[in-house]
Amino acid sequence: MKKIGFLSFGHWTPAEGSQTRSASDALLQSIDLAVAAEELGADGAYFRVHHFARQLASPFPLLAAVGAKTKHIEIGTGVIDMRYENPLYMAEDAGAADLIAEGRLQLGISRGSPEQVIDGWRHFGYRPAEDETEADMARRHTEVFLNVLQGEGFAEPNPTPMFPNPTGMLRLEPHSQGLRERIWWGASTNATAVWAAKLGMHLQSSTLKTDESGEPFHVQQAKQIHAYRAAWAEAGHSRDARVSVSRSIFALVDDRDRAYFGRERQSQDQIGHIDPNTRSIFGRSYAAEPERLIEELSQDEAIAAADTLLLTVPNQLGVDYNAHVIQSILTHVAPALGWR
Numbered sequence: 001m002k003k004i005g006f007l008s009f010g011h012w013t014p015a016e017g018s019q020t021r022s023a024s025d026a027l028l029q030s031i032d033l034a035v036a037a038e039e040l041g042a043d044g045a046y047f048r049v050h051h052f053a054r055q056l057a058s059p060f061p062l063l064a065a066v067g068a069k070t071k072h073i074e075i076g077t078g079v080i081d082m083r084y085e086n087p088l089y090m091a092e093d094a095g096a097a098d099l100i101a102e103g104r105l106q107l108g109i110s111r112g113s114p115e116q117v118i119d120g121w122r123h124f125g126y127r128p129a130e131d132e133t134e135a136d137m138a139r140r141h142t143e144v145f146l147n148v149l150q151g152e153g154f155a156e157p158n159p160t161p162m163f164p165n166p167t168g169m170l171r172l173e174p175h176s177q178g179l180r181e182r183i184w185w186g187a188s189t190n191a192t193a194v195w196a197a198k199l200g201m202h203l204q205s206s207t208l209k210t211d212e213s214g215e216p217f218h219v220q221q222a223k224q225i226h227a228y229r230a231a232w233a234e235a236g237h238s239r240d241a242r243v244s245v246s247r248s249i250f251a252l253v254d255d256r257d258r259a260y261f262g263r264e265r266q267s268q269d270q271i272g273h274i275d276p277n278t279r280s281i282f283g284r285s286y287a288a289e290p291e292r293l294i295e296e297l298s299q300d301e302a303i304a305a306a307d308t309l310l311l312t313v314p315n316q317l318g319v320d321y322n323a324h325v326i327q328s329i330l331t332h333v334a335p336a337l338g339w340r
Helices: 023-040 059-069 087-100 134-149 190-198 217-235 255-266 290-297 301-305 319-333
Strands: 003-008 044-047 074-077 105-110 183-186 202-205 208-210 243-247 249-251 270-275 278-282 286-288 308-312
Touching (some): 003 074, 044 059, 087 134, 105 134, 105 202, 190 202, 202 217, 208 217, 217 278, 249 255, 249 290, 255 319, 286 290, 308 319
Parallel strands (some): 003 044, 003 308, 044 074, 202 243, 249 286
């Protein structure tokens, strides 16, 4: 059995053919798709966060709205770029959204990827400390965020407050019990996956990974997952680790599917550079008739090693079509692979 959800980048553009033409469209359609996915029996609604782009950006108003409109589906991010975040303010927003959703948030966070602008986090008021890289800064923000989510008091109370205080040091409010155990780290390398395991974060691994061995993408990703699980076991955490992978998967069951994604039948892994110093491998897309799709997916070692699969959706094709994409996988593919 696997949890199956969707991951939306929330693209919007007024270009011809787009059904998501404004930021308002992207947000409202994201809520509608989460509601539709829950009705179809999907397990998760996840959203990407990108700054300075015509995509979803500030996640917590959206997560809170989805939480208010749904009852059962997990609600998450994949991922929030911690270079841009004030970890204390983020903890307050996350606590509020999780309380509205009644404990269904699954927050994916990470160092982030190359952005639309140069050092965009500087415009948000953040600077790496002396002898610190931007990745170090993201991990520092993350550790502060994880600590305050524990709910322990750390701030000295005012002796003459406006309202009565509880005894002892004060914590951030609102606090959502258990949210600390539902934080995921988006890792592009094996080393950061191991680091996340030691800190008790779940693992999100996407369709992009640092190329560390030259092997096929799904093999490298599976090895990353195994390294993560080994580190989790060694750390002695009392709860179970969770691992998600994301994939672009399209079951070609009607003429619309074949028109949109028939050309993806021969998709292969690709090698590229996300910055001058990082060679990355990009995982293939899957698009085929259900019988062929089942055969191809059964050979994906990383999907087999994960407990959660996030389907990246082409959100600009509209809510109805994306619901169809999700339903096709749940109906025509998942049962044959033992995911349902």
